[in-house]
Amino acid sequence: MGGCLQKVMPVLLLLCAVFFGGCTSTRLNVVNAPPVLTQDELLRPYYKVGNIQVRRSRYGSQADLTPADYSWAYDALRAEAQKIGADAVILPEVSVERNTYIFYPVSEMTAKGVAVKFR
Numbered sequence: 103m104g105g106c107l108q109k110v111m112p113v114l115l116l117l118c119a120v121f122f123g124g125c126t127s128t129r130l131n132v133v134n135a136p137p138v139l140t141q142d143e144l145l146r147p148y149y150k151v152g153n154i155q156v157r158r159s160r161y162g163s164q165a166d167l168t169p170a171d172y173s174w175a176y177d178a179l180r181a182e183a184q185k186i187g188a189d190a191v192i193l194p195e196v197s198v199e200r201n202t203y204i205f206y207p208v209s210e211m212t213a214k215g216v217a218v219k220f221r
Contacts (some may be wrong), residue, residue, distance in 0.1 A: 111216035135180035138191045138215065148218040154182040154191070155214045162207060172196060189219035 156178040160171065175196045183191045194215040201208045 120155060124178075135177070135184040136188050136190045137219075138176050138179060138194050141192070142173040144192060147190070147221040148192075149221065151183075151186055151188045151217040151219050153214065154186070154217050155212065156182055157213075158211045159201075160189045160209050160211060162209060167198060167209070171211060175211060179213050179215045183215070186217055187219070190218050191215040191217055 105134065157177065157180070179191045179194060192215065194213065196211065196213045198205065199210045199212070201210055
């Protein structure tokens with residue numbers, strides 16, 4: 103019986119990790135965070151404060167992405183820009199890479215942008 107338990111235990115631990123870890127979400131405080139602007143919305147002169155990048159792993163394939171995943175990316179960029187005192191984020195880019203694990207696919211989301219301060 104002990105040998106059977108040793109063979110089943112890793113599978114049970116993996117299933118528990120996927121079941122309990124797959125539904126986590128991160129709340130970002132973006133109430134007063136700087137906006138993400140397009141080039142058409144930039145009407146004032148600005149200077150670059152720095153490049154910002156955020157990254158997150160999520161369970162599921164690229165086809166499972168929802169608008170909430172993209173909202174997380176933009177909110178995370180805004181939160182990072184707020185930390186460094188920027189007034190806005192421009193040129194946002196969101197990319198997703200697929201990593202396949204043994205039983206369940208995992209996608210790596212990366213968002214990049216340029217933090218700017220208005221003159």
